[in-house]
Amino acid sequence: MILFFTGTGNSRYIARRIADSLGDELLNMNERIKAWDTSEISADGRLVFVVPTYGWRIPRIVEKWIDETRFSGNFKVWFVMDCGGEIGDADKYIRQLCSRKSFDYMGVKQIVMPENYVAMFGVPNDEQAARIIEKAQPDIADASETIKAEKKFAQPRRNAYDKLMSDIVNPVFYKFFVKADAFTANDKCIGCGKCAKICPLNNIELKNSKPVWGKNCTHCMACICLCPTEAIEYGKKSVGKPRYHLD
Incomplete structure (x- = not known):
């Protein structure tokens, strides 16, 4: 099963590509989160979470939903994170989440997609976005093949900068910037x-x-x-x- 959360479509696009490659069912987490439906999800074989990067981690609302949802079955778990630049040390926090849920964690894959954070950063035009999406195709294919082979994703980069962004900047980002006031x-x-x-x-x-x-x-x-x-x-x-x- 491929589960996705999306704001402007990047994660949905990747999830569809992976689902088509694997022949797996798609589940839209947006619908579940909007209704706050935490009813049991049963899966066998694999669960793949495809999510955007918010402040160099997975979105807090997605983490909360996963924490509160019961998952049953015998499966391995992969995460795919799309981002405008990098995912920082998101792996650290996904590992903690998977430990809490007793998931068999198979790693996280970073895929660079067009930036959508118009509230803070520059956003590509249509031509620029198309080039970024085309450049992402090998990474999407690699993610699909790795999951199909039931292998772990390669360990993502984890340097001092990555730790700083996920450990320190993320809480500051949520406290001071993630507001609807503007x-x-x-x-x-x-x-x-x-x-x-x-x-x-x-x-x-x-x-x-x-x-x-x-x-x-x-x-x-x-x-x-x-x-x-x-x-x-x-x-x-x-x-x-x-x-x-x-x-």
């Missing part, structure tokens, strides 16, 4: 409600046909990047930047 909708908003529908944490509601953000945001960038009229901004940080999403 999200606004301008006059281009048509009140379609797509942002509220796709928010995996139910953090957006429409009031007078305009989105209003609450306090429970994970900065997945789904709302700002998938708005059909590009009416959503994140303060001044997103102004003039492309909106990236992968169908």
Whole structure:
């Protein structure tokens, strides 16, 4: 079984490619998390979690959901993390999670995909994104083949920088930056409600046909990047930047 969580489509794309290669079932964690459905998941053979990188670790909401969900069956577990640059020492924290869950952990694979974090970084245009996705194909294929062979992923890089980003910067990132306060909708908003529908944490509601953000945001960038009229901004940080999403 291939399980994915996605904001703008990168993880879903990789998960589909791996599922097609392995002939495995796909499970959308967004739907489970949105409904906070932690009912039992039964699997035999393998579980592959495909997730984005948030602050050089897996998303906290994904970790919480895995912690609270019961998994049954005889299986090995692989993690695939897409990122705009690197995953830091995410492996350390995934190992801890797998230990808590008594999972047979087979490692984590880093796959660089187009950056989507429009609230902080530059985002590629369509042509640049296409080149990055094409460059990722060998890594996706390698992940599929390694999983199919039931082998462990190669140990990811783990230097002082990686430890700093995952150990120190991640908590700072969540405390000071992962907030919805700066999200606004301008006059281009048509009140379609797509942002509220796709928010995996139910953090957006429409009031007078305009989105209003609450306090429970994970900065997945789904709302700002998938708005059909590009009416959503994140303060001044997103102004003039492309909106990236992968169908």
